[in-house]
Amino acid sequence: MSYSEKVIDHYSNPKNVGTLDKSKKNVGTGLVGAPECGDVMRLQIEVDDATGLIRDAKFKTFGCGSAIASSSLATEWLKGKTVDEALSIDNMDIVEELNLPPVKIHCSVLAEDAIKAAINDYRIKNNMEAIKFEGSVVH
């Protein structure tokens, strides 16, 4: 199986690798996957209190190239969106953008789950109710 150019590009030059201060109230953190499954993604968003826009997004991922690329792409898409807009990111958009083969679709699902988990973490910290997502592994 060969990788698409876009996957290789994100793998070689990942965007937004890093860590945000998870103790801050305007930072939401999502940690999904499990080491036993071969994929763990941590995705973080930092929301601008004044504008409500996602000012920064960072990730760290343990996984294959497609998992790294999916999370790298997700952080790029998150920046500049409102939290509500971020909820509209669908895993199939990631599949399409990165040209992921069927065996790698779970990487995109994990990225979508990570976004949702980060948003819920942010909502809970800011006294909003967590959103219940159907068919998702996010707790």
Next chain:
Amino acid sequence: MIKFPIYLDHNATTPCDPRVVEAMIPYFTDHFGNAASRNHPFGWQAEEAVDYAREQVAKLIGADPKEIIFTSGATEGDNLAIKGVFDMYASKGNHIITVNTEHKAVLDTCKHIEKLGGEVTYLSVKADGLIDLQELEAAIRPTTILIAIMYANNEVGVIQPVREISRIARKHGVLFFSDATQAVGKVPVDVIQDGLDLAAFTAHKMYGPKGVGALYVRRKNPRVKVTSQMDGGGHERGMRSGTLNVPGIVGFGKACELCRLEMESDNKRISALRDKLENALSQIEESYVNGSREHRLPHVSNISFKYVEGEGLMMGFNKEIAVSSGSACTSASLEPSYVLKALGLGDDLAHSSLRFGLGRFTTEEQIDYTIEQVTKTVNHLREMSPLWEMFKEGMDMDKIEWAHH
């Protein structure tokens, strides 16, 4: 000058030695006869070439040429040995003992035997990948007809104590079959001293062509017979019908001869390179060598680099360096290597493993470059691994409630 790409996956397959190819070529064009054609020179020539190759193959493992049955490869050999014994010795019993780190060609054949009403015991291995001989002996029943245990493992290179196994088998009057695919041509295999009754191996793991292999079937003390699994012209003493792959067999013979003559000097050089690679990569923090280092093939090293995932790791250099991984992501299934799990590795370490298989044409420059690239990529990926960050912060990852898919 380093030769690219660097091939370090010799347990998967080996390149054909140019001397092997040279020996084969006339048998495609000039000497194309069917070895079963008894009435003209074309057939005689082919038969002569096959006879000579049979001697070359037999000599490598200390067998008599009459004990060599040519097959299409080790998978066929494994099937023929296990199913053939099960059929032939049905009146003696229906129980087979094997090990859970065997190749799928053995394990799936045993599963098939179970469907046919046979009984199979799957022994587990110790942390070093070796079987427990007492456990083996205890598993033998009055109905046991076959012990099927590989000579050397394809993923970690661990060599089983075949001589002790054969002694136990002899003592109880049970046949011993060994899938010797990874061992023949790589380490000295001697069917007499090792006490093998049946052994399967293949040309393409020892610098010969793909599509040709052999099953060794002992002819005396005891005389072993297998029921053929393919009906036809009764070739190969009735055990394996089908027109012989003459060019392939000629190449196989030549490959065996080269291994016999060059194994010792090759191994000295290859194991030194393997040790250099392994020692250097072991310097990386949180890296673990998998399987026994003492009882092991000279050209294999299987290492887990904790907190990075194997496929992601290979992607960092796979345009230049070919290795393989025990990670699930490398195959269609999502389960990581069952062999590494049988050694007691957690799924996380199994996902983080790379197998390096060196070979006859591997150079020191290639190994130096590999050390450099693997080290660089492990460090690069750990920089983006949340698990590495948690480890560095001293977090106990076993206490985290992971969201399992």
